[in-house]
Amino acid sequence: MRLVIDYKKCRKAGQCSYLHPELFKADEAGAPVVSVGHLGEDLREAAEEAVDLCPNGAISLKEDR
Amino acid sequence: METVITPDQLSTREVIRDPYPAYRQLRDRSPFYYVELPAGSVPGIEEQSRWALMKYADVYGALRDHETFSSANNPLVGKAFPPLVLILDDPPRHTRFRRLVNRAFTLKRIEALTPWITSVASELLDGARLGEIDIVQRYTIPLPVKVIARLLGIPGEDYETFKGWSDAFLSLVSMDNTERMRSIQEMVGYFGKIAAARRAHGAEDLITALVEAEVEGEKLEEWEILGFCMLLLIAGNETTTNLIGNILNLLAARPELWEQLRTDRALVETVIDETLRYESPVQRLARTTTRDVEVSGVRIPKGDLVTVYFGAANRDPTEFPNPGEFRLDRDLRNHVAFGVGIHYCLGVPLARAETKATLNAFLDRFSAIKPGAAPAVRQTMTPVVFGFQQLPLVLKRH
Numbered sequence: 001m002r003l004v005i006d007y008k009k010c011r012k013a014g015q016c017s018y019l020h021p022e023l024f025k026a027d028e029a030g031a032p033v034v035s036v037g038h039l040g041e042d043l044r045e046a047a048e049e050a051v052d053l054c055p056n057g058a059i060s061l062k063e064d065r
Numbered sequence: 066m067e068t069v070i071t072p073d074q075l076s077t078r079e080v081i082r083d084p085y086p087a088y089r090q091l092r093d094r095s096p097f098y099y100v101e102l103p104a105g106s107v108p109g110i111e112e113q114s115r116w117a118l119m120k121y122a123d124v125y126g127a128l129r130d131h132e133t134f135s136s137a138n139n140p141l142v143g144k145a146f147p148p149l150v151l152i153l154d155d156p157p158r159h160t161r162f163r164r165l166v167n168r169a170f171t172l173k174r175i176e177a178l179t180p181w182i183t184s185v186a187s188e189l190l191d192g193a194r195l196g197e198i199d200i201v202q203r204y205t206i207p208l209p210v211k212v213i214a215r216l217l218g219i220p221g222e223d224y225e226t227f228k229g230w231s232d233a234f235l236s237l238v239s240m241d242n243t244e245r246m247r248s249i250q251e252m253v254g255y256f257g258k259i260a261a262a263r264r265a266h267g268a269e270d271l272i273t274a275l276v277e278a279e280v281e282g283e284k285l286e287e288w289e290i291l292g293f294c295m296l297l298l299i300a301g302n303e304t305t306t307n308l309i310g311n312i313l314n315l316l317a318a319r320p321e322l323w324e325q326l327r328t329d330r331a332l333v334e335t336v337i338d339e340t341l342r343y344e345s346p347v348q349r350l351a352r353t354t355t356r357d358v359e360v361s362g363v364r365i366p367k368g369d370l371v372t373v374y375f376g377a378a379n380r381d382p383t384e385f386p387n388p389g390e391f392r393l394d395r396d397l398r399n400h401v402a403f404g405v406g407i408h409y410c411l412g413v414p415l416a417r418a419e420t421k422a423t424l425n426a427f428l429d430r431f432s433a434i435k436p437g438a439a440p441a442v443r444q445t446m447t448p449v450v451f452g453f454q455q456l457p458l459v460l461k462r463h
Contacts, residue, residue, distance in 0.1 A: 011399075055414055
């Protein structure tokens with residue numbers, strides 16, 4: 001599994017990079033970028049929480065291709 | 066010609082009633098230092114001056130830089146406010162708290178409440194008599210208070226008392242301080258009793274979740290629990306009350322917008338967002354600098370208070386062309402009505418769900434919504450929010 005950000009929905013609220021710095025970084029303009037590729041078991045719970053906590057519903061989990 | 070407004074008039078009733086001429090005149094001059102609280106507003110504080118940030122780029126930059134622009138160390142805490150968690154706090158405690166309470170306010174959990182929110186809205190509207198009504202007393206106050214009361218686990222019928230407490234909390238410039246502090250103490254005492262009751266017998270509510278929560282193996286302190294209850298009660302109702310009132314006023318004044326919504330409900334969310342930008346319910350909040358910092362070429366010294374003007378940033382023409390026009394074809398992802406960064410409004414999903422349920426309930430029931438004969442009156446008790454104290458409307462049923 002991997003994390004995907006829908007930038008059409010993202011409002012750069014900043015909660016993902018704030019609460020899950022192990023998964024997201026914010027760029028200069030405040031836009032988040034996913035900083036891990038394939039999610040190991042150790043990051044799955046955090047990733048699910050990150051999906052849930054985005055106030056604008058912009059984060060999802062996708063199967064690896 | 067427009068009356069000239071000086072920085073020291075920013076907390077006057079005239080500017081609170083309509084801050085937009087002030088922003089137009091003063092934005093280019095910001096940052097500037099001005100009197101936020103005139104002498105005598107708060108006992109023990111002679112006069113409080115602050116820096117005003119009104120440009121979009123400055124506001125955005127300050128909100129993102131929470132290390133420089135601290136939310137803790139507000140000199141009014143203890144004098145004019147009891148301590149609150151989150152909104153008057155910094156990391157690391159802010160981080161722990163935000164993590165804890167985010168779970169109760171996720172998009173998924175709040176969207177699941179929509180049918181219930183709609184039933185509260187229906188009850189309020191179907192109970193309304195025909196003809197002219199003051200929608201503030203009848204609807205925009207009770208709806209959000211009832212919703213937040215249910216989440217907290219306190220009786221929704223007491224909403225007039227809750228509204229009184231949260232008004233008092235915000236009425237820093239307009240209420241006698243002794244009376245104000247008495248009201249706040251009453252609120253603290255009330256939540257203290259509820260917290261004790263939930264410790265004895267848990268329930269399915271947020272206060273139970275707070276008294277039972279452990280963060281890094283430790284229970285929350287009493288002031289943290291009470292500070293969170295107060296924050297939710299105040300933030301959960303004043304803001305949404307004003308957002309819904311501002312939208313209904315715009316719809317009553319613009320029949321073509323109402324018709325547009327009737328034919329295309331998909332525009333509901335856009336109307337909500339453009340209202341958030343155009344008439345932001347939260348106009349300003351304070352920060353304190355933790356170091357010397359330069360903003361738009363102006364040096365702001367360490368330890369100074371700064372007011373971040375969300376309302377002014379959302380009308381900055383460099384970010385929103387023709388900002389004084391209400392338009393549905395803008396990119397609205399950048400408005401800062403909910404803030405940005407670590408303090409981004411916790412209640413965003415709730416505010417949106419309540420407002421959306423409201424607009425749908427109105428569109429379902431009414432064919433037209435018109436201004437009443439009695440005057441619409443903007444609130445002037447606090448410069449923090451922008452909204453109506455009285456908004457008479459005539460609602461025509463299908």
